[in-house]
Amino acid sequence: MNTTISNNGLPMLPQPPSGQGSSTQNATGTAGTEAASGATGGDDRVQLTDSAKAMQEAARTHSGAEVDTKKVEQLRQALANGSYKVDPSRIADRMLSLESQLKS
Numbered sequence: 001m002n003t004t005i006s007n008n009g010l011p012m013l014p015q016p017p018s019g020q021g022s023s024t025q026n027a028t029g030t031a032g033t034e035a036a037s038g039a040t041g042g043d044d045r046v047q048l049t050d051s052a053k054a055m056q057e058a059a060r061t062h063s064g065a066e067v068d069t070k071k072v073e074q075l076r077q078a079l080a081n082g083s084y085k086v087d088p089s090r091i092a093d094r095m096l097s098l099e100s101q102l103k104s
Contacts, residue, residue, distance in 0.1 A: 051102050058101075 048056070078084035 050104075054102055054104075 075084065
């Protein structure tokens with residue numbers, strides 16, 4: 001399974017052009033052989049925690065959802081004219097629900 005990791009708002013580091021010796025470069029981006037850099041090849045692994053897996057699944061579930069532009073516009077207008085009401089107990093309930101989902 002391949003997963004794309006975004007930069008989370010951090011500046012992007014320069015990347016070498018694809019197909020130009022990316023397998024023989026070490027962490028500093030300088031060219032070298034496996035023996036010189038001490039790399040063993042395909043021993044890199046990533047293990048995701050259960051929380052990370054749950055977050056990944058939640059993102060996958062909503063990634064194909066369509067945006068209800070009519071509802072978005074209604075909310076935008078309610079915020080602009082000050083008629084949007086915040087329900088603190090509803091927010092708290094949803095936060096607790098999310099936390100319980102992440103723990104399991």
